[in-house]
Amino acid sequence: MTTRWLTPQEQRAWRAFMAATHLLEDTIDRQLQQDAGMPHLYYSILVHLSEAPERRLRMTDLAERVKITRSRLTYAVARLERDGLVRREGCASDRRGSLALLTEEGMAVLEQAAPGHVEAVRGAVFDQLDEEQVAQLEAICSRIAGGLQGDEGVGCASGDLPWRRRSTPCK
Template structure:
């Protein structure tokens, strides 16, 4: 039987502080998004990732990977975004099983309307309470956790990944993305 590596007092305090902080931040952001724009944070993140992609389009599998989501969960979310007219799905001409998600003009407008309140909430809950050094330490710690938990699955640079080759008539003009928080 393996020996249990119990947390020492300092590690226990760190774990509990991390758990409490993440719950409080996510609750605050989710509440603001729901009240101000009627969309969950998850949908906002998907819209942002699409807005940052060339032609505002990503292969569904790439979008799932970048959002750290399962394919089935992403498919369900994109179906809801389609119902709102914010995203359009299309099939891949070279791969019958492949599909693309494209941010529509209506989706871009919804994203642009939601972005100011979202960014202000993120700023107030995460950045304002921290010094620049603490912000840097938080980013480094978060990147280390992501690298350990999802190696190669999520681009650390914010790059959303390349869109698979599409016919020129299927590619929308690039748009400026709102700042993601």
């Protein structure tokens, strides 16, 4: 098999992408640590729970939404649970499953942290782009994510992703 080396333009684009993603993650993490005392991952967990019906999600579904392994999610939720921001409960329809539930205290912390987070995201990303570039960013990122998740018929097979597995939905 012959290696398909990156062209000079692809190499520049790749390096710019990597620099931007690393700098952005660092910026968002520092802002959330300073303002809310939590890393971006924990904030993302709270956001996804806040958007879910009854502020609860099956742990496997939450892992998929946050795009992390189930073991990493278990560790993060345990920490959030110790802080009183999340509670875990069993799944009535599947004894092996469990749900994560955003507590009232967790919702209050999220509501307090959200304005600073939005300002950091706006300043780091959207204030740097015009409307057309925002649309392009969405299209490009959606295409890359779709390919990596197997949505485009390329990339990882859905079973290869660590957060995916077939399970009985909780009711």
